[in-house]
Amino acid sequence: MWPYYYPVRIGEVFACRYQVVGKLGFGMTATTWLARDLKHSRYVVLKIYLESRFLGYREPPEIAAYECLNAGPKDHPGRKAIRRLLGWFTIMGPTGKHYCLVHPPLWGSLSDWLETQKSCICTGCTNFPRVTAHMLAVILRQIFLALDYAKECDIVHTDISANNVMFEIQDNSVLEEIERAELEDPMPRKEIHGRFIYQSYLIPLPKNAAGPGLPLLYIYRAPEVCLGMRWGFEVDIWNVGCMIWNIFEGNSLFDGQDPGLQYRFSTRSHLAQMVWLLGPPSREFLMGGSPWSMKYFAPDGKGSLREVETSLKFWEGEGEDRDLFIRFMKKMLQWDPKDRQTARQLLEDEWLTNRLKRVRRPITIRPPAQSRTTHQTARVGRSPK
Structure with missing residues (x-):
């Protein structure tokens, strides 16, 4: 498969504008590079796809989705909560045409941050990384704003997870360090068939989970997806609940x-x-067009929401606050999509608004100590790799 990757070289300039600084990673469909935008004197991330004929489509489906998002209402507060596409262009490589998407740099994902916190837990401690209720409320506000904006643009994300909630870099010093390190002590590389293969810099970025078709993370799939029914915006709400x-x-x-x-x-x-x-x-839901419902379900069954109500082992509050949170969860985790609340409705939920009122200063999520960056704004998108 290696001949279908574009043979990027450090220092190469694309579109007479973007100079490659270092490699950030690679996936099954693309490689990701830190670059300097020579026109606007800023850092960007270049996502360079494999040769387009090998991938089997004329252009990446992300481009059409981003064009719809870019054409959405400019005064909607959710517009700023979605990862932006700064532009795209094509490159002619040895085997054919490659598409390249240009994005702002992002530090990494919520799941990346949770992984970094494992090293902060002392030996023998039984706790493991999680977000606080205040952090959760701030993050959810960004997610619901983003989903409401996406709905305005007729876009269904299909893959909301901690891997795709990412954080802006508010301090460019870590990117400057990568550029300086590449000049003074370049990353290891090897040459194969006239191509340089570079080692990636360890600025954490989430692994690629994007792709057309069904919602991708099996355990986050909504009931209508599992049963082969038609699905729409409501699958994103189920994903958020999970x-x-x-x-x-x-x-x-x-x-x-x-x-x-x-x-x-x-x-x-x-x-x-x-x-x-x-x-x-x-029964109404099961008869709603599912080709598989009778394969899995009899007309009757038993169950309750007892697990959600009893397993809040880390819950910081008691009584009314806990009950409000359970009701908040129930608004998302409903069998029938029409019974789930929309992102706009969830933004007005009592538990969420109460928690946001208690946040007296911005929530700062810090990456590992060595990167020396601070991140305050969560954005929803698909990972850059």
Whole structure:
């Protein structure tokens, strides 16, 4: 597959404007590079796709999605909560045409930050990384603003998770350090078939999870997706509910592990866990166009929301605050998509607004000490790799 990657070289200038500074990473469909925008004297990230014929499409589907987002209402507060596309262009390589997307640099994802916090936990401590209730409220506000804006633009994200909630770099010193390090002590590289293969700099960026088609993370899939029904904006709301449990409780609401399949994921097990957590779906929902509903469901069943109500082991509050949070979760985790609240409605939820009122100063999420950057604004997008 290597011949289909564009052979980037450090120092190369693209589109008479973007000079490559260092490699940030690679994925199955693209490589990611830190570059300096010579026209505007700023740092950008270049995402250079494999040769387009090899990928099987005329242009990356992300371009059409970003063009819709860029054409959306400019006064909507959610516009600033979505990762921007600064531009795109094509490059002719040895095997054909490559598309290149230009983005602002991002430090990394929420899941990256949670991983860095593991090193902050002392030996023998039973706690593990999670966000506080205040942090959760600030992050969710950005997510719901972004989703409401995306809905205005007729875009369904399909893959909301901690991997795709990313943070801006508010201090460019770490990017300047990468550029200086490449000049003074270049990263290791090797030459294969006339190509230089560079080692990536360890500025944490999330792994590629983007792609067309179904929502990608199995355990975050909404019931209508599992049952082969038509799906739309409501799958993003279900995704957010599942993600909240991961980052707030430190585990998953559903894992889909099937004992009959040596604990591999199965839709049957996933749906059974939903029934155990939420109770059985309504007959109206099951008859709503699912080709698989009778494969998995009988007309009756039993269940309740008892797990959500009893497993808040890290919950900071008691009584009314706890009850408000449970009601907030229930607004997202509903079998029938029409019963889930919209992002705009969730922005007005009592638990969320109460928590945001208690935040007296900006929430700062700090990366590992050696990178010396601070990040305050979460953005929703797909990872740059």
